[in-house]
Amino acid sequence: METQGERMHHGTGGLWLLVAHLRWLSLLLVAVVGLGEARAQQAMSGSGRPASSRLVDTPFKKAPRPIIGAMRVPRESLPQIENFQLMGYSPLPNPGGTIARGLNGPIGISGNCLYVGSRVGRRPGTGPAFGTPALPPDVLIVDISNPRKPTVVGSFPTLLNATSRELRTIPDANTLIIMNFRETGLDPGEGNNYQIYDITDCRRPVLKQTISLGQDRPHEFFLWRDPKERTRFLIYSSIHLGEVHEPSVRVFELLSPPSGPVSSTPVATFTLAPAVPHQEPVAPSEYRDDHFIFDPGGKPSVQRNNVHSMSVSPDGSRVYVANIHAGYYILDSTRLAQKLPCKRDTVTEDERSNTDPNLCLRKLNPDPKARIDMTPPYGWTEHSAYAVPGRPYLLVSGERNGTDTCPWSVGTILDISNEKAPQFVSRYLVPENLEANCFVGGPGDPALRREFSPHQQLVFSNLFFISWYSAGLRAWDIANPVLPMEVGVFVPRPAEQIVERFRDSPDVWMWSHPLLYNGYIYVADVNNGLYVLRYKGPRCDEVPKLGLFMSNTNFQLPPAQPPGAGHACP
Template sequence: MPAIVPAQTAPGSHAEALNMRLVGTNDLQGRTAYQPTIHKQGKRWILYVGHHGDKKLNPLDGAMEDNGTSILDVTDPAHPKYLAHIPGEEGKAEQGGAQMVRVCSGSDLPRADKSKYYMLRVFGNQAHEIWDVTVPEKPALLTTIVRGLKGTHKNFWECDTGIAYLVSGNPQWRTNRMTQIYDLSDPAHPVFIRDFGLVGQQPGAGGAVPIAVHGGISTGPKGNRVYFGYGTSTDGVLQIVDREKLLKGPKEPTPENLLAPQIARLDMPPMHGAHTVFPMLGVDVPEFAKNYLGKTRDFVVITDEAIQKECLEGRQMVWFVDISTETKPFGVANFTVPEASGDFCSRGGRFGTHSSNESMAPVFYKRLMFFAHFNAGVRALDVRNPMAPKEVGFYIPAMTANTVVLETPASSANGPRLPYTEAANRRAIQTNNVEVDERGYIYIVDRANTGLHILELTGPARAIANWDAAAKE
């Protein structure tokens, strides 16, 4: 089935779609957006969006505010309601804002006030904060976990235990992004557990500094694994870690102690990173249903991040890695959007992957995944057989008056930057991050200020989802 594209129109003037439709939008006050997180609070569904650095007018109070965190009520996804904006750090792009946001219910956290809801966010590159968002229209700062950092990024928070894996830049370490682990089971009283990273990043080490961590995903006590992704568009590393050894083992960051919880490490080719590493465990592979061995397998889905405009780097893609034998991970499949399908390298902005959804909501888990693909919008993949993923839908939003020309990276991690052409100054959709909720809605936010788009599947793609699971929410 061909893409639905109005005839004789320039790219970006209208939405382009296949098996996905727009449900609702919000301009997010024209702010450049990074991470969306959806949380059910009572009978309401509340969306939290972390922003890159910039300064915009907040119409709710009439003040010019540094980009921080947007809070919206998306209970009715066709009419999302903007509730509040919490300013972040002054600065532009990666040097300001409050990119990362996670939310836990007090009823889930072991030692929290059971009547409250808590938001974990970064304050630019300086600090990690906890906010009381029980009344999302009136968020209140509860505590600052740690400040005086030289970097932050994509954290992970186990709501059932309170353990948080904070991407930080401890000034004593040799990298601006490593992992600081805290017990936030009582959000008002954070307890530091340990620092963690790759050997060579720790204080006092010598030689080359290994690539910085981008983020991790934990399976909690039951799964006893933490999956860390390092790198963005280069020198990617997937690290599989024993959670119990990580939390209970020796804490001093010696090479021996840093390696002790490591189960496996997969080094990717030099021109690919590991922005998001998403575990997809216990997959019954249809092709092997009659085989005595190997019918059920474990995978990690690695998503690179495109950095340079006009494809002036290696193609950033999605990689499916079989970790059924954890000590011997190996790649079994990949996915990229065919460039010729939309002339994406010259359309403007970045082309290539950035992130995947991270929710394991049963409506989609092990059936469908969604990948933010910058100027190629969001792509929906059938992942029921991870050895042969198949694209079944996509949505590229239309540009609006808010859409800007994406900032130009200062340099290329792959060497001297090649010269850009006039396409570098073209406005383009830059779908930055994607998340889903238990109801089956898909949320995408735009790096180039185009705002929020709430989507749903249609046609054959919709038939793949587990709607029985969604109906229970």
């Protein structure tokens, strides 16, 4: 929340004048977007297919850019770099290889070791499609003692037919946690788990314990550390994909990792069901036509209402939930965080179910219908929700996978000063997210085999970094949340040789959580490898030069900072 001083700062006459000017710019952008939508409606061929049209771009060719970021340059013109400096790179080869393996997954750092998981349940380049037996997927170990020369120095296998889709480190506890979920081909009940490793020797992880989820596939997780009992951790896990069984929020307690007590029985669970069924019919006509330009018959007839991901406040009292199609809402988790006696399972029958103050997890607004719900009419799924440190705002973003799903998804800033009734503040997007640009020959053409969905964030008080698939890594200034400003762009030139490409695409697929470590940003591209970057744009002085920072744990969150002027770095 804002301090009294911050509220007074927001009320000064100079800032109000600035806001007035920024509102004028916002109206200009709205006009540009509206013109683009009109052109898109006119740019249809006789067959109903999108015809060639003039694309719509932001009028701001240099950072900072309000609301709409920079358009991606063509692949042959990459790299595209603004206010970032490339410090180091590794193609992340397979063990014994020299070229990029592709299909990279999440990253985590402990000491001089960086770990890279796998998006698939086998080693890239192996399996029936390659005429070889499928080998287990590898977690790569990268030596980052010299950030300018990150080098793969080892690897270890995880479970065959299961993807190591997320991972976290606890450096001071010498612990690595890997989340796996099964892919097609594995017997039900195997491969859906959290593996807990001892990384005292960070190059030689030792598996110590496993939390099994049986037939239920985890998808994303948040690792919360008790600030009062620092050996106590809670793993907040979502259940997603396949035959989803509610509850789709499950919390597991981990004590004194890597070898301390742990159980596969959750200490708390939450579901909106049955008040909001985890699947329910929806009329395809409720979706916007211009969100299905390249697949007019692809409008869903079923809405999925299980949880995609969540984040947790530093003190553990709030859980910010992103539900696939049921939107965003906030849970009270105070009793669970404080180790007070509480009722483990929350089942939402009606508007009274979440009024019980003794629940471990309860929806702050007990009305099951009280949610920020954007789908339909929009075609995406809700993906992420992260609170802005020290300020009453929530960064949320959607995701829409596929190369034929233009305009994909956008990001939104919500005001959560009233946690029971979050309010829309603004949006942030790239030009490829404008419906007007979904036409053959345009930036949304499926022939380009690209995707422009925002994915994972690293959030500071006035600045955030976000991986954005084919838009690369973007930086946004949110000191004025009404008018977010894009202040940095990094889109690398794709590797020429890759063992196995994601979606058979030759393009950029920036996907992982960005991590800040000792002043450098580390981020992995699914296809192309690991990038080490230095941000040198506006508010660079607010980026810590020492320490490890990430937004998917509470104990490595960036520190809260006042909304000062901010400066660029030389």
